[in-house]
Amino acid sequence: MIEVKGVSFTYPNGVEALREVSLTIHDGEFVAIMGQNGAGKTTLVKQFNGLLKPTRGEIFVDGVNTRKVSVATLARKVGFVFQNPDHQLFCETVEDEVAFALRNFGFEESTIKKRVAWALNLLDLTEYRETSPFMLSGGERKRVALASVLAWNPKVVVLDEPTIGQDHKQKEKLRQFIVQLIAQRKTVIIVTHDVEFVAECNSHVVLMAQGKIVAKGSAKQMLTNSALVTQASIVSPQITQIFLELADLGMPIDLINIHEAREALLNFLEVDS
Amino acid sequence: MSVFDGLRFRRGSSPIHQLDPRAKFFYVIVMFVVAVLFNELLPLVVLFLIQIPFVFVARVQREWIRSLRGAAFLAIIIFGFNFLFTYLSGQYELSYVLERSFAMSLRFIVLVESFSVFFLTTSPDHLGLALEQSHVPYEFCFAFTTAVRFVPVLAEEAQTIMDAQKTRGLELERGNFIKRIRNYIPILIPLIVNAIRRSLELAEAMESRAWGATEKRTNLYVLKLKKSDYVLALLSILLLVLAVYIRLFLPVPQLGVVLRI
C-alpha cells in the first residue's frame, strides 16, 4: 500500500511541482495518473521509490517512510520504468541489460538465467537476446527497459508513459500483461496521456493539474465528466465523444470503450426493432 | 554535478559581466600560464587571493564557492598522489613534501577559479561573438557555443540517468575504490551515447533548416574593446611580466620558512 500524506515538493530551482498531495493506492490496485504536461505526474511517482523525498509531508510504502530507506531498498519493492529508455541502457547485449538489476540485488546466477528468459519471452524480445540494445528501434528499447525492471518481479510497478512509441499490437500486449500483473495482486501505476489506453484498461484514474490532485475515481467517472476532463487538459475517449453527440437519440452517455459501446448499440437496435 | 553548476552563466550586470570576453579570456590564459610557472605554494596562494575581488565585484560568490566545492574532490586526489609519490621517493623532508603537494592542488584550484569566474560572467552568445570576431571559422564558433550551452543539459541528464540506474539497484557508494569507479560505467555509457545521438539529431535538424545556406554572415551586435578591457589586459600583462621576472631572477622561498620569520 502506498500512502501519500500531505506531500509538497519543490525542486531546487524553486519550481513547486507538488502541492499538498494526498493519495492512497491499495495493493492490487491499477491506477492511471493523467494530466497536462508539467502537472507533476513524474514528480509524484518518483516519490514512490524514494528518488525524490517530499519537501513537506510523508510517503509510506507498506508502512515504511520513504525518508528512512535507500532507493535501492525501496526499488526491490517498487519497480520504476523511466519515460526514456535511453537513460538506462548501457550493456552490450539485451540479455545483460535485463540481468543488470538482478545482479545488483544479489540473485543467484541460475535464478537470473530463468528470470531473464522469462522477462524476454514476456516482452517478445527473445530473438534479440544477443543484440546490442543500441541497435534496436525506439519501441523495442522501451520494451527492454520494461523487461529489465519486471525481471525482478517487484510488488509495485510504476510505468512512466509506457505506451509511447508502441505499435498497436504491443500496446494490446502491454494491456494484457498489466491485467496479468493485477491478477497476481500486484499494484500497477501508469503515467500516461493515452486516454484510449486507459479507457480500454478501465483502471482507476487520478487526474492532476498544476501540482494538485483534481480528482480520483474509476476511469468511467473521470473520463466522462467533461468539467474534470477540461480541468486536467485531457480529452474524453472518442467513443465517449460520439455517444455524447448521440445523447438526444436516447443513447447512454457514460461509455468509454468499445465493449460498452457494442452493448449499448445492440440494446438500442433491439429496442428499435 | 555541482562543478558544472559552478560554471554555468548567470545573467548579471556587474562591471565584470560587461568586460569583453576577449579581455577576460586573455586574463584566464595569463592566470593559467602563471599558475603553471610556479610550483611553490607562496605565489599560488597569492594568485588564489588576487582573484577573489573579481568574484565579489561580479557578485557570483555563491556559484563560485559551489564550483570550488566541486573541484575539491579532484584537488584532494591531486594532493594524495603528489604526497604519496614525492614522499615515497624519500629525497625530501616532510614539511617540503606537504607544501609541494598542497601547492599542486592549489594550482588546480586556481585554474578552476579563473575558469569559473570567466564562465560565470560571460554569456555563451558573447563568447561566440568574440570567437567570430577573432576570425575563427563560424563552424567552430558554433560548435564551441553549443558545447558550452549543453553543459547544464548534460548535467541534468546525468542526474536522470543516475536515478534510473539507482532504481535498478545500482549503489554508487558500494565497494572498494576500483569497484566504485566501475559503478560509474552504467552512468557514463548512456550519457555518452545520448550525447552522440543528440548531436547527430541536432545536425540533421539544423541542416533541414538550411544551416550554412548563406556564405557571409553578419551580426546584429558587434563587440568593441572599451577602456576597462584595455586596463584588464594591461594588468594581466604586468602580472605575466612580473611572474616571469620572479621565476627567472628571484628565488621563491618556502611558505613555511616565510611564516616562521
Ligand SMILES: Nc1ncnc2c1ncn2[C@@H]1O[C@H](COP(=O)(O)OP(=O)(O)OP(=O)(O)O)[C@@H](O)[C@H]1O
Ligand atoms: N529536475 C527538475 N528541476 C526543476 N524543475 C523540474 C524538474 N523536473 C520537473 N520540473 C518542473 O516540475 C513541474 C512538474 O514536472 P513533471 O515532470 O512532474 O511533469 P509531468 O506531469 O510528468 O509532465 P509530462 O506530461 O510533460 O511528463 C514542471 O513545471 C517542470 O518544469
Ligand SMILES: [Mg+2]
Ligand atoms: Mg512526465
